[in-house]
Amino acid sequence: MVGITREDRDSLRFLWVKDLNTEPVEFEKLRFTRVVFGVTSSPFLLNITIDTHIRKLQEMEPVFVDKFLRSMYVDDLTVSLSNVDSAYEFYEKSKQGLSEAGFKLRKFMTNSRQLHERLSIEDIGDMGRDHKVLGVLWNPGRDVLIFDMRSIIEETEKTMPTKRGIVGIATRFFDPLGMLSPNIICFKILFQILCEAKISWDGELPEELFVHWTRLLKSLREFKPIEIPCSQGNGANILSCSLHGFCNASLKAYAAIIYLVVRTEVGHLTKLLCSKTRVAPIKSITIHQLELLSALLLSRLVNTVTLALSSELMLRKLFITQTRR
Template identity: 30%
Template sequence: MLIGAGYFFELLCTGQLKPVAGQPIFQETRFGWVVSGPADNVINSGGWAASAVNLSITENTETDLEQSITTFWKLEEYESKSVYTKEEKECESHFDNNINRDESGRFRVRLPFKKNDYKRDTQLKQDYIKCMSEYEALEHMERVDNEIENKDREGKYYIPHHAVRNDSSTTTKLRVVFDALIAEDRRDFQHVLWRPEPTQPIHVYRLNTLTYGTVPASYLATACLENLANTECDSCPEVGELIIRDFYMDDYLGGAMSKAGAIQLRDDLISIMSKAGLELRKWLSNDPELIVNVHSDNNNIRGRGQCPDSQAKILSEIATIFDPLGLFGPVIIIAKIIMQKLWQIKVNWDDVLPDNICAEWQRYRDGLPSLNNLRIPRKIISNKIVVITEIHGFVDASEKAYGACLYLRTTGVHKNIDVKLICAKSNVAPLKIVSLPRLELCAALLLSRLRNKLIPKLNLKINRRRFWTDSKVVLAWITSPSGRWKTFVAHRVCEIQELAACSEWSHVPTHDNAADV
């Protein structure tokens, strides 16, 4: 960026830092902070000292709070089944060939190596040697073999390096990349240093168990559960299927059609997991009788103290709201709308908020404890004999938000009908003005993704699917070829048509729309 000298002083602000005499200074400008001044040890062949000027305009690094808000705010993307890469398949094969159990039943695994492409790929080896030779020829690195004999390693660090290929590049197809990633291996490669007190000598420890934080840890833990389900569930194969399906890392979420079935499932899980030395704990249930004799933690929504006086405090509380099934959708969407208002007023994290927003948040938060009195039956299948099982989905939108909900409708032998809410999802409307029909279309896409993700998980024989919208415009879009519409509509219609048949969509009057709350 080139700026005329006549504007120089108009761009300067009052902020200025001089950390060390004779070193670069930091000057605040209207564009941000600039660094200017002499740089040590940078001398050209003519003996002139070099000076450095730098302008950096970047956004702040995302804080933990911002990450929490991003996670809360993000609308889940429902992706198709993952396809394993060649390397992932080799990792799975390595696990199958090396897993075993000790005398107590605990799993013993070996950490997988990444294969050395340098040895297997002759062309990679030649390119790598050429690149490193050029480094040495250009004096970007020099040999210091005599320093190996130096016993004092303080101040030294050996950085691993690897190759990055870009075959489409017309110039450099291979670059050597240096980084600080240290490869983990088996037990001898899992050492730690520890001393309880600063006055005690440092001891070296070797970790003999799977260490979380290493790259393969999550896969090995999950693969052990799958192996356990396949080897220890011959007498109860249905439980093995549940272990594979309903575990996420070390958390299990499941249920049964009856209380007796849930107790049996609980006991089977405890028995099977104990064979591998795995103890299930932190039990939670909607029926206290199911966890009377096991360790459990309580999970309640609790009210808090006085109204926060800053954006950071409000957002941190909103980020703690956890409603994965959207059962509290009409309540959660209010928090999302408040969050959007906070972003619109563009205040700093710790600035005092306007009275109207603080009062709105106070009213909202004061009502949260009442959710503890809400009871939602999680069993969605009728206790009576079912002859017809249907899925019904509804969508709706307003200027502030849009959402979707899924219901299970069952009909018994005596024509008795039972309807239960499966789940719901909502999102606030974007700040940029979008027409109401387009927001209704976004809701239809949201329902399609929700349907595609959750219906297969029900493991039910569905006789009929029907999805409802009170927007005739959206219905016309969905039931017509996507190529007829402009980009915004065409992309969403195309995905909706891929996820659900056009014949499954119908119109419903607004007053009968279950998503209109």
Template identity: 30%
Template sequence: MDRETIKVRMVYDAAAKFRGFSLNDAISPGPNILKELFDVLMRFKLNRIAVMCDISEMYLQIELYGAEDKPMHSFLWRDLDVSIEPTVYEHQRVVFGINASPFIALTVAKQNARMNQVKFPLAADTVLNSTYMDDSLDSVKDERTGVELYKQLVKLWNQARMVPRKWISNSKRVLECIPIEQRAKSVDMALNKLPTTKTKGLNWNTEVDKFHFEVPEKLTVESLTKRNVLSKLSSVFYPIGFVSLVIILAKVLMQRIWETGMTWDEPIEGELGLKIPRMDFKLTVSEPD
């Protein structure tokens, strides 16, 4: 798993229907106010010093509104004892599984940034323009500004009773200003090398500040089917389009496979099978100085 910590996350099944109706059916998910991932990643690579963190249990820091909303988030519990009547409890905080939870969390984050924009201008700009759900990732021109951005983000998120954690940067000087317990676990300053980490689905080598794209397992002759080729092609995530020139070749071959009319699990043989790339490539993309 890519997660640094593996925890049990309670998910409220608000899509479960009772008599043909669910809680999510009665709630508007709200408008999409999530920043485009392309825009966020472009800002992240705009300047020399990159800084990234995520917010600890973001949803659970937001309290539901009193008597109007809490009863709608009720649940039953009897600790697996089927011989007793279940007790009715109410969630007090925003939970996973509600269709409006992402909108609520982002609205709180953005409103908090606007309210404190004068006091924490660097951090407010990052939250408003370079935060994707519970991840803040931005870049600045120099290390001094990177340290200042870290300090402001901590104070700004704390204004909303939220805690930024798992801090990582491509600057050792910035990381040295961050307490060890707040850094990403993969960061070990005793080593003479910064780690590779995941940022929004991309592998980011913080030591050399480069993105890596990898498909570790190649297709074998025995596994050449339309299903497997499409699965391998879909496994390459490239929101900025760095690898489009490579992937387009595979997409053209996928189109040719589709035109043959073969079934999903029919072996691909002959000349077409010989042309299919094994997709065992490893690409490294760096930005110009």
């Protein structure tokens, strides 16, 4: 836990009941001495504390520190390394670096059974079951990310087909990589149609829009869980990598998508990395303007992907846009 300096503890005062059996009830003023979960500044305080202690190793271990800080998100550490020995070395340095600050890293999980056997038994989780990595299900045994919408489908079946219900379903999708973009964008388009039609939040849908809703339900019922392999090289020696980006637009929406093409000693592998979609603005604009918006969306997505992968891979880039004359 992260301590609070004495001069700042008055900002975290609270009332505590001394004895519930006394009349009248007496209260006493207490102060938190540790960073409180839920306070607006708490995530920042946690991040800056971890950052400060890890940077103490900067002079001796610059490569490790850079990789650690790039792989840390709030209190989750997600890192990829090329072999078991380097992964185990990173594990030991991480534990040692933060233990000096009183932090105990735990719940380590890996897709390597060999590495799993080398980790301390008190630090590891169950390799055979699914785990959440930044909100996305990951099965370490098979090394796949899993996108399963069964709970959302069940909730959708119970939802009243109103504007409020539809936007509630649309916000339940958690898809940071854009693997479910074709499904999610349909809900966003329908919500925009409802806004244009000035349908009230809890009003019944007109027949035409109700038919639209039932079609969405039908497509969701046919959805099966998606499994995305995490490995981008299948263990083969990687010779080169290139990003291939595509973007396009229609009058209803526009999108961008990026593939990673890996050339290895045994051939080429193509992997879907991520995608982004946007609903077209309500204000009427031309298809050419929408295609420019899709190109802008692609350029921003490329910057994000390049920043994430540039320290791991040497990347070449190829981008394709589709325009109409």
